[in-house]
Structure formats: structure tokens, C-alpha cells
Amino acid sequence: MRIFILLLLGTLCFSRENPFAPVESISKFTQPAKxxxxxxxxxxxxxxxxxxxxxxxxxxxxxxxxxxxRSVNIDKKIDxxxxxSFSYKNSATIRSTRVKSLSVKSAHNIKRYxxxxxxxxxxxxxxxxxITKDSKIRDFIVDNPYKIVIDFxxxxxxxxxxFKVKMPPFVSIVLGNHDKYYxxxxxxxxxxxxxxxxxxxxxxxxxx
Numbered sequence: 608m609r610i611f612i613l614l615l616l617g618t619l620c621f622s623r624e625n626p627f628a629p630v631e632s633i634s635k636f637t638q639p640a641k642x643x644x645x646x647x648x649x650x651x652x653x654x655x656x657x658x659x660x661x662x663x664x665x666x667x668x669x670x671x672x673x674x675x676x677r678s679v680n681i682d683k684k685i686d687x688x689x690x691x692s693f694s695y696k697n698s699a700t701i702r703s704t705r706v707k708s709l710s711v712k713s714a715h716n717i718k719r720y721x722x723x724x725x726x727x728x729x730x731x732x733x734x735x736x737x738i739t740k741d742s743k744i745r746d747f748i749v750d751n752p753y754k755i756v757i758d759f760x761x762x763x764x765x766x767x768x769x770f771k772v773k774m775p776p777f778v779s780i781v782l783g784n785h786d787k788y789y790x791x792x793x794x795x796x797x798x799x800x801x802x803x804x805x806x807x808x809x810x811x812x813x814x815x
Contacts, residue, residue, distance in 0.1 A: 648694040655797025737810040755793040
């Protein structure tokens with residue numbers, strides 16, 4: 608009788624909760640985190656200092672819960688006015704979409720402004736032509752917001768004049784009178800490098 612009781616206790620000690628489950632079914636994998644709704648698309652806007660899209664890094668969670676990543680080299684010039692999207696369409700693709708009306712539609716979309724009889728402006732496609740017979744004294748840039756400042760020599764007198772350009776990257780042109788010179792202030796919509804050259808008597812601003 609004692610031998611039977613000892614055998615019964617031993618069987619109970621070594622039995623599993625489910626005696627029919629194979630040993631191999633006991634897994635050490637971590638359960639993956641609870642997933643959100645199905646991925647469709649994510650949008651990305653870059654700051655106004657961005658000029659080249661270098662690389663895209665994608666981090667993803669595997670079936671076992673671990674995290675890996677893949678990189679896609681791009682190294683292409685971009686216009687920061689664009690809004691970018693990473694979307695799912697059979698395979699991951701990157702597409703660039705225009706942001707509403709922030710971009711210049713074509714190189715032929717030119718706006719013209721004239722003040723009195725001594726200066727006029729032609730604006731379009733990241734370029735501005737300043738038509739004047741007055742000589743340039745100096746030019747420089749200031750920030751917050753970014754502005755190109757150009758001083759021209761002329762002994763004149765007039766009230767401050769403002770042109771609302773609203774043609775990205777150009778926002779406005781302001782003319783102000785000073786002692787024996789006047790100042791042209793071109794306000795930009797973000798950070799840019801600029802090149803100012805004289806060509807056939809006109810001054811050409813090119814943004815980069």
C-alpha cells in the first residue's frame with residue numbers, strides 16, 4: 608500500500624497541466640506588440656533649409672517582436688515646398704506631391720511690379736530681375752524672416768512702398784527711402800542662398 612501511494616505522488620509531481628501537449632510546443636518567443644490599424648500612408652514635411660533628400664530609413668517590427676530596419680539611398684535634389692508621403696501600394700513607394708498652391712506652376716508665370724520711373728521688378732521661378740539704372744551700393748541677407756537687402760544710389764524722396772508678391776519663394780518687396788540712397792528689401796518664405804549678378808544693365812537674384 609505504501610509503495611502504491613509513493614508511486615501516485617511521484618506521478619502527480621511530474622505530470623503537466625495538459626498531458627497531451629507535446630514538449631516542443633512550449634515556446635520562448637515574445638508575443639508581438641498589439642498592432643494599430645492597417646498602415647496606409649504617412650506624410651512628411653521638411654524644413655526650409657532642406658535641399659537634398661539623402662536617405663530613407665524604415666524601422667519595422669518582425670513576427671517575433673524584434674525590430675529591424677532597411678535603408679534606401681536617394682541622394683536627389685528636392686524642393687522643400689513639396690510634401691512627401693510614404694505609402695503602401697503592393698510594395699512601399701515614395702511619392703512627392705505638391706503642397707496646394709505653394710509652388711510656382713511654370714517658368715512662364717511671371718509677376719511684374721513697377722515703382723515710379725526708376726525701378727521695376729520681374730518675379731518668377733526662384734529668380735527676380737531688378738530693372739533700374741541706379742548703381743548698387745551693397746547687398747546682404749538677414750534672418751527671422753530671411754530677407755535680401757539691396758541698397759541703390761539715388762538722391763530722392765518717397766514714402767515706403769510695399770508689394771505683396773506671394774509667389775514662393777518670394778513673399779514681398781519693400782522700398783524705403785534713405786539719405787542719398789534707397790533700400791530694396793525682398794522677404795523670402797524660408798532659408799536660401801542667393802546669387803546677385805548684373806546682366807545687361809539689370810540685376811538678377813537667383814535663389815538656391
